[in-house]
Amino acid sequence: MDEPTVRVLSGDDYDEFFSVFTGSFLDDSREAIREPWRAVFEPANAHGVFDGREMIGVAAFFDSGITLPGQVRTRLAAVTAVGVKPGHRRRGVMRMLMRAQLHGMGESRSHPVAALHATEGSIYGRFGYGLGTSDVVLSIPRRAPFLRSVEVDQRRVREVGEQEALRFAHDLYPAVAARRTGWLARGPSWHLRVVDDRSAPKEQGRMRFAVHPDGYAFYRPEPRWADRGPDYLLHVQELVAATPQAYAALWRYLLDTDLVGEVRWQRAAPDEPVVDMLADPRQARRQLSDGLWVRLIHLDRALSERRYRAPADVVLEVGDDFCEWNAGRWRLAAGADGTGGATRTQAPPDIRLGIGDLAAAYLGGTTLGQLHRCGRVEELNPGAVAVASGALDTDHAPHCQEPF
Numbered sequence: 208m209d210e211p212t213v214r215v216l217s218g219d220d221y222d223e224f225f226s227v228f229t230g231s232f233l234d235d236s237r238e239a240i241r242e243p244w245r246a247v248f249e250p251a252n253a254h255g256v257f258d259g260r261e262m263i264g265v266a267a268f269f270d271s272g273i274t275l276p277g278q279v280r281t282r283l284a285a286v287t288a289v290g291v292k293p294g295h296r297r298r299g300v301m302r303m304l305m306r307a308q309l310h311g312m313g314e315s316r317s318h319p320v321a322a323l324h325a326t327e328g329s330i331y332g333r334f335g336y337g338l339g340t341s342d343v344v345l346s347i348p349r350r351a352p353f354l355r356s357v358e359v360d361q362r363r364v365r366e367v368g369e370q371e372a373l374r375f376a377h378d379l380y381p382a383v384a385a386r387r388t389g390w391l392a393r394g395p396s397w398h399l400r401v402v403d404d405r406s407a408p409k410e411q412g413r414m415r416f417a418v419h420p421d422g423y424a425f426y427r428p429e430p431r432w433a434d435r436g437p438d439y440l441l442h443v444q445e446l447v448a449a450t451p452q453a454y455a456a457l458w459r460y461l462l463d464t465d466l467v468g469e470v471r472w473q474r475a476a477p478d479e480p481v482v483d484m485l486a487d488p489r490q491a492r493r494q495l496s497d498g499l500w501v502r503l504i505h506l507d508r509a510l511s512e513r514r515y516r517a518p519a520d521v522v523l524e525v526g527d528d529f530c531e532w533n534a535g536r537w538r539l540a541a542g543a544d545g546t547g548g549a550t551r552t553q554a555p556p557d558i559r560l561g562i563g564d565l566a567a568a569y570l571g572g573t574t575l576g577q578l579h580r581c582g583r584v585e586e587l588n589p590g591a592v593a594v595a596s597g598a599l600d601t602d603h604a605p606h607c608q609e610p611f
């Protein structure tokens with residue numbers, strides 16, 4: 208066999224790209240999204256690896272934005288559709304794709320940051336990704352009461368059709384997303400990822416759209432019957448609220464829906480406020496899992512784009528084998544006004560860490576202190592980790608509820 212080759216794709220490659228992608232996931236239901244995705248395919252952001260003329264591996268990203276600590280936004284490469292045909296695996300095809308993709312972004316300086324949702328937690332660390340946010344599978348039983356002190360906006364929650372819901376979400380989402388670290392900017396294809404039913408699990412009904420004047424919830428019911436009566440599972444897909452009172456109203460609406468036994472949100476935030484609204488917080492079951500994996504493409508650019516919670520002046524010695532332009536010593540300096548960034552230095556290092564560890568701390572979801580305690584981050588100057596950790600910390604858990 209000749210050595211495989213890698214190249215950027217063109218529009219004509221779409222069908223083969225899609226077949227390799229869905230084939231690698233062993234998920235035939237995705238065939239249903241072949242046509243809608245054709246219109247939003249960005250070939251210039253997709254790579255394929257070829258064995259002769261046969262496409263054997265793919266990786267893509269779409270151009271997006273993400274809210275960073277300090278309520279600022281940066282450009283994000285939202286990486287998706289990474290797959291290698293069964294039969295061609297463990298021969299370095301994905302490594303070729305990751306190199307082409309990350310080095311392409313590095314050379315063009317197009318995106319300071321990339322992020323993805325991983326199928327398996329052990330894949331992406333070797334490419335310099337760090338676990339930047341966590342998701343929680345949150346389950347709350349029907350009618351679970353709130354504390355009396357919780358203010359619920361009494362204006363009505365209405366069920367509306369998809370088109371009205373999409374228009375409403377389109378108007379409301381940006382202002383809320385701008386305040387929430389980890390939330391994505393939305394381009395024209397967002398509804399395909401968030402509300403398209405075509406590849407939803409068969410046991411779930413179609414998407415429903417509940418709208419309040421200051422928020423909305425998209426959900427799917429799963430009919431279930433138990434000995435004592437209805438015990439439906441209500442799956443939340445997305446919940447967005449501009450005020451705490453609207454948030455409470457939407458949760459009350461979901462929890463009080465007739466026939467429902469349990470409301471479950473597969474991708475809730477680790478610090479979801481509804482848990483603290485409950486009269487008995489033990490009623491909420493929470494299972495933690497990994498959320499966004501984050502990659503700093505150019506660490507100096509990425510670090511200058513976010514804001515900092517406390518002043519800092521520390522020298523980091525960063526290891527990065529995969530995007531070697533990031534490797535070396537950087538002075539991370541942040542001022543009392545929250546601005547900051549990293550510049551090259553020859554000064555002795557205070558902290559030694561890998562690029563993936565810095566990426567994990569970038570959105571504030573993982574602290575450098577945590578990574579120090581487990582032995583991944585080395586403190587060369589006593590107290591330096593606490594200073595850097597305090598600067599990178601955020602006041603709410605970063606989170607991304609959007610699938611991509």
Ligand SMILES: CC(=O)SCCNC(=O)CCNC(=O)[C@H](O)C(C)(C)COP(=O)(O)OP(=O)(O)OC[C@H]1O[C@@H](n2cnc3c(N)ncnc32)[C@H](O)[C@@H]1OP(=O)(O)O
Pocket residue numbers: 231232286287288289290291292295296297298299300301302303323324325326327329330333
């Ligand atoms: C954002 C997303 O789309 S996430 C989706 C990822 N895709 C999938 O899970 C679909 C099913 N799986 C696949 O298509 C393939 O197995 C892939 C894409 C995960 C890996 O492709 P391969 O070509 O086999 O990977 P490749 O041979 O380049 O391996 C690169 C490294 O990753 C490691 N690796 C590859 N797959 C896995 C895995 N599933 N779990 C753990 N490590 C893995 C390899 O051991 C290798 O490690 P090394 O460099 O330290 O020796």
